[in-house]
Every structure is written in C-alpha cells, then in structure tokens.
Amino acid sequence: MRNLIKKxxxxxxxxxxxxLMTAAxxxxxxxxxxxxTGVGEHHVIELTPEKSTGVDKIYVLFDxxxxxxxxxxxxxxxxxxxxxxxxxxxxxIEPVADVRWNGLATTLSKIIPNIGYKIDDxxxxxxxxxxxYADYYMTVNDISFNSExxxxxxxxxxxGQADAIHYGKSQTLDREIKLTYQTLEWDDSLHWxxxxxxxxFAALDQSVSIDPPLCNTTFTLxxxxxxxxxxxxxxxxxxxxxxxxxxxxxxxVLVANDNSTTKLEQIVKSASAPARIRFxxxxxxxxxYCEWQMSLDQEFENIEMQYSGEEFEYxxxxxxxxxxxxxxxxxxxxxECYSDPYIITVSVSKLExxxxxxxxxxxxxxxxxxxxxxxxxxxxxxxxxxxxxLIYEYTDPSGxxxxxxxxxxxxxxxxYYVVTAQGTDGQKYNQRxxxxxxxxxxxxxxxxxxxxxxxxx
Numbered sequence: 001m002r003n004l005i006k007k008x009x010x011x012x013x014x015x016x017x018x019x020l021m022t023a024a025x026x027x028x029x030x031x032x033x034x035x036x037t038g039v040g041e042h043h044v045i046e047l048t049p050e051k052s053t054g055v056d057k058i059y060v061l062f063d064x065x066x067x068x069x070x071x072x073x074x075x076x077x078x079x080x081x082x083x084x085x086x087x088x089x090x091x092x093i094e095p096v097a098d099v100r101w102n103g104l105a106t107t108l109s110k111i112i113p114n115i116g117y118k119i120d121d122x123x124x125x126x127x128x129x130x131x132x133y134a135d136y137y138m139t140v141n142d143i144s145f146n147s148e149x150x151x152x153x154x155x156x157x158x159x160g161q162a163d164a165i166h167y168g169k170s171q172t173l174d175r176e177i178k179l180t181y182q183t184l185e186w187d188d189s190l191h192w193x194x195x196x197x198x199x200x201f202a203a204l205d206q207s208v209s210i211d212p213p214l215c216n217t218t219f220t221l222x223x224x225x226x227x228x229x230x231x232x233x234x235x236x237x238x239x240x241x242x243x244x245x246x247x248x249x250x251x252x253v254l255v256a257n258d259n260s261t262t263k264l265e266q267i268v269k270s271a272s273a274p275a276r277i278r279f280x281x282x283x284x285x286x287x288x289y290c291e292w293q294m295s296l297d298q299e300f301e302n303i304e305m306q307y308s309g310e311e312f313e314y315x316x317x318x319x320x321x322x323x324x325x326x327x328x329x330x331x332x333x334x335x336e337c338y339s340d341p342y343i344i345t346v347s348v349s350k351l352e353x354x355x356x357x358x359x360x361x362x363x364x365x366x367x368x369x370x371x372x373x374x375x376x377x378x379x380x381x382x383x384x385x386x387x388x389x390l391i392y393e394y395t396d397p398s399g400x401x402x403x404x405x406x407x408x409x410x411x412x413x414x415x416y417y418v419v420t421a422q423g424t425d426g427q428k429y430n431q432r433x434x435x436x437x438x439x440x441x442x443x444x445x446x447x448x449x450x451x452x453x454x455x456x457x
Contacts, residue, residue, distance in 0.1 A: 034119075034128060035070045036061065042230045053168045055116065056127050060173075060226055063134040070107045071119045071126070079106045079121035086169045093118070116168065129167040138162035138175070138224045140204075143236050145219065150244040151335035155209040162224060164203035175224035177201040181241075183213035184284055186249040191282050212245035214284045248290075248339040249282035250326045255313070257396075267343045273375035273424035275316040275346060283310070283328035286335065290328040298323055298341070317424045319348045319375065349423020350374040351397075353431055359403025361440040369435055370400035371419065378422040383435065385415055397421070403437060412439045 034057065036044050042062035049055050061067060071079050081096035096117075099106045106119075113132030118125055140160030148155070156179075165173040178198050185195040192214075199210055219238045227233035253261035255276040264277065271277075283290045292312035294305040300323065305314075316322060322344045329336040352372040359367045371381070379397040384390055391405045403409055414434050421429040 033072050034059065034126070035072070037068045037070065038066045040066075042232075045226060045229055047173075049168070049171070053171050054127060055129050055168045055171075058129045058131065058167055058173065060131045060133055061111075061113075062230065064111045064113050064130070064132045065134075067111060068107055068109050069111050069117075069130070070105050071121070072105045073121040074123045075121045077122050079119050081106065081108065082118045082120075083112055084116040084118055084127075091169075131165055131167070131173065133226055136163055136165050138177075138204075138227060138233065140221060140236055143219070143221050143238055145238060145241055147244070150212060150333060151246075152212065153209045154212050154241065155207060156219070158204060158208060158221070160204070162204040164205045172202050174200075174202045175226070177204060177224050178222040179208065179210070180220045180222070181210075181213055182215060182217040184215050184247060186247065186282075188251060191249055192247070192284065213241070213243055214245055214247040214286075216240055216242050243284075243286055244330055244333040244335050245284075246287045246328050246330050246335050246337045247284040248326050248328050248337045250279065250339045250342075251282075252277055252279045252324075252342055264342070266340060269345050270347045270374070271316060271344055272373070273317045273319070273346050273349075274377060275344070276313065277316065277344065278311065278313045279324060279326070279342070281310045281312075281326035281328070281339070283326075283337075286330045287328040288331040290326065293325050293327055295323045296320065298343075300325065300341075316344060316346045317375075317377070319346050319425050321345045346424075347374040349376055349425050349427045349429075351376065351419065351421055351423075351429045351431065353417060353419060353433060355434055356436045356438060357403065358438040358440060360409045361438070368400040368402050369417075371397055373397045373421070375424040376421050377424050378420075380420050382418045383415055384418075385410075386413065391415075410437065412437045 036059070039061060040063070045060040047058040047060065049058055071081075073079055078101040079099075081099050082093050083096055084091050084093045086092075096108060096112075098110060099108050111130060111132075113130060114135060116127060116129045118127055120126070138160070140158060140162070142159040144157045145154050146157060162175060162177060165175065167173055178200055180196065180198050183195055183197055184192045187193050194215070197210075197213070201208065218240055220235055221237075222228075222235045223233040252264040254264055254271075255261055255278050261278070279292055281290055281292065290308075290310055292305075292307045292309075293300060293303050294314070295301070295303050312324075314324075323341045324344065325341040326339040327336065350373060354369060354371075357366050357369045359369075361367065369383075373379075376397050380395050381393060382390055383392040383401055391410070392401045394401070414436050416432065417435055418432045419429065420431075423429070
C-alpha cells in the first residue's frame with residue numbers, strides 16, 4: 001500500500017514539474033521580444049542582420065508617428081532602455097527615461113527613429129535598430145540614360161531618391177533595388193545567347209552606371225524591398241536603348257584532308273604542319289566592319305596579315321608561334337572590340353617509326369603499325385617481307401598497316417619498312433628498319449605469309 005502511495009506521489013510531482021517547465025518555456029519564448037502597436041495598415045518589417053554587426057534585430061516601420069514600442073521582460077523585472085548610435089568614430093549611449101512598466105513589459109511611447117536600442121532586463125541585453133521608412137521613402141519619377149561614352153558604359157539620370165539606410169557601426173541596410181536589362185553572352189557551342197542581367201543596388205545615393213549591353217534593350221528600375229512588401233510604389237521602365245557597343249565571339253577548327261573538322265582551344269601548343277585552320281568570327285549586330293589579324297608577336301605591334309570578313313582559313317606550314325585575333329568595329333561611333341587571340345604553335349618536323357606491334361591480338365591496342373610524326377609535307381612508306389616482296393605501301397602519314405596481306409593477317413615474324421619523307425622545315429627523312437609482329441594467345445586465325453602461292457617463310 002505504501003509503495004502504491006509513493007508511486008502516485010512521484011507521478012503527481014512529475015506532472016507538476018512538466019507543467020512548470022512548459023510554462024517556463026512559454027514565458028521565455030514570449031519574453032524578451034519587441035512588439036509595436038499602432039502601426040496602421042503597413043506591418044513592421046523585421047530583419048535579422050549578420051551577428052558580426054552586433055545588432056540582433058532591425059525593425060523597419062512605415063511611419064513611427066503614433067507607434068509604441070514594447071519589450072516583454074524575461075525576468076519579471078523592468079528592463080533598462082538605452083539608445084546608441086555611432087558618431088565621430090565612437091558609440092554614443094544615452095538612457096531612455098520615458099518608459100512605463102506594467103508588471104510584464106516596458107513600453108516606450110515616443111520612439112526615437114533611426115537609432116539603436118539596447119534593452120536589458122537583467123537576463124541578456126537585446127540590441128535592435130529602429131528605422132523610420134518615412135525618412136528614407138524611395139521616390140523615382142523618371143529614369144533615363146545618356147550616351148556620352150556608349151562604348152565603355154551606360155550611365156543613368158534618375159529623377160528621385162533612395163538614400164542609404166545606415167545602422168549599427170556604419171553598416172548599410174540593403175534596400176535591394178534592382179536594375180534589370182538584356183544583353184548577349186557568348187557561348188562557344190551556342191554562340192551569342194540572350195541573357196537577363198540584374199544589377200543590385202543597396203541605395204541610389206551615388207551615380208548609377210553599367211557596362212554597355214550588347215543588344216538593344218529597355219532598363220527597368222525596381223522599387224526597393226520595403227515598398228514591394230507593403231505593396232506600394234511601382235517599377236519604372238525606360239525607352240528602348242539602341243546599343244552601340246560591339247562584342248566579338250570566335251571559333252576555330254582544324255580541317256582534315258577529308259574536310260572533317262576538329263574544334264580547337266584558344267591555345268594550340270603543338271600543331272603539325274601543314275595545319276589548315278578555319279577561323280570564324282561572330283560580331284554582334286552593332287558592328288559595321290570586321291577582320292581577322294595575324295601577328296608573330298603577342299602585342300600585335302606588327303600585323304603580318306589582315307583578312308576582311310567573318311571567316312578566315314589559313315594553312316600553317318613554317319614552324320613558329322602565330323597569334324590570330326578577330327576585330328570588329330562600329331564605324332559610326334568608333335566602338336570596337338578585339339577577341340582573345342588564338343595562339344598557334346607549329347612544331348618542327350619529326351618522324352619516328354615503331355619496331356613492334358600485335359595485329360589480331362588486342363583489338364584497338366597496338367594493332368596497327370603507325371609512324372609518329374609532326375609537320376610532314378611529303379611521305380611514302382613501303383613494307384616488305386623477309387624475301388623483299390612488297391606487301392603494303394601508303395603515302396598518308398596518318399595512315400598505317402593493319403598487319404594484313406590480301407585481306408588476311410600475316411604470320412608472326414620480322415618484316416621491313418622503308419620510309420622517305422620531308423618536313424615543312426625542309427628536313428628530309430630516309431629511314432628503314434625492322435617490324436616484329438607478335439601474336440598473343442587468343443589472337444586471330446587465318447594468317448597469310450605475304451607470299452604469292454602460299455610459300456612459307
């Protein structure tokens with residue numbers, strides 16, 4: 001019986017403890033908070049800045065007239081109120097005397113605007129900043145652009161104001177004003193693509209200018225974040241801006257003998273001559289003239305070749321480094337642009353011949369006898385069996401021998417090659433040597449000895 005009574009008492013105490021803890025948590029969650037009364041139809045906008053600012057909350061009121069500010073105590077004691085502001089490189093702190101206490105909260109009837117408040121109820125100081133938006137109201141009647149420097153920037157004439165809102169230690173509250181417009185962006189695969197640009201402004205307390213867009217566009221200046229949230233004001237759009245700035249996009253491809261192409265990067269470190277390269281320029285619409293330029297120096301102090309037009313094809317033969325760029329200009333305004341240069345390094349000639357390969361054993365791996373070469377303009381290769389019979393020849397250095405004779409793989413053994421060639425730099429080659437054919441376990445059957453009538457080696 002005693003044990004039952006004891007268990008009942010413990011359960012009762014646990015329930016009371018849980019109730020007390022719940023009530024305490026509810027009190028703590030409700031206390032230490034700032035409330036505003038009399039704000040009218042435009043709600044208070046509450047912001048939480050970075051902790052490094054030292055400000056816990058920023059309250060933006062549409063108009064402080066007739067508004068009271070209340071702080072709920074978390075200790076049951078009246079809170080101490082102080083104002084603070086940063087002035088002459090130091091904080092100025094002053095007590096606030098006209099607050100009233102009703103046993104639960106302290107209330108300030110006359111709010112001092114655009115200043116910080118330190119409110120301390122003995123638990124933890126609460127720092128906040130109160131902004132009277134009426135003192136910073138954004139008004140923009142009109143926006144226009146001027147074209148004094150259309151090649152370099154577009155600046156705007158704004159009839160209105162949206163001054164910077166400062167808080168804490170000279171921090172600026174971002175009003176999130178946005179200037180939106182269209183321009184063009186270069187993509188190597190898709191070429192010029194339309195792109196929306198959104199340029200943000202924390203305030204309009206300084207001149208507004210941007211890089212010139214590369215297409216005709218209108219500019220839209222938005223309301224700040226506060227007018228948007230309150231559903232006030234309007235965005236303003238300009239007349240159409242006719243661009244005069246010029247942009248240059250380019251591509252380059254290596255053209256093979258069969259007219260197939262391979263896309264090139266901006267820097268080609270080791271091109272094999274003869275290297276036939278097709279350059280294509282893509283000027284934006286404002287350009288009235290364009291050309292390709294080639295130089296042997298990176299600064300283009302001496303231009304070796306100029307080719308008018310958007311497409312330029314050239315075969316590089318002599319070893320060396322070449323710089324090729326695209327130029328476009330708006331002849332009426334003088335706006336111009338230069339592309340990043342292509343840097344083409346043409347190698348000196350080279351010829352190396354392997355002495356072993358394994359046709360029919362590992363498809364795709366060392367199964368074709370091919371020379372390694374650079375910058376050859378003439379080439380001829382003959383392959384013989386050990387009796388001196390010619391079994392294969394070819395004249396394209398990019399080709400090779402797949403180890404077959406009359407459609408069948410030859411037997412393993414030693415064959416011989418003779419290669420004559422000439423480099424674009426005038427170097428002549430006359431090489432000869434052995435070719436050993438290996439065939440690993442599991443290799444193809446159906447071999448031929450490379451002799452008429454099936455004679456053996």
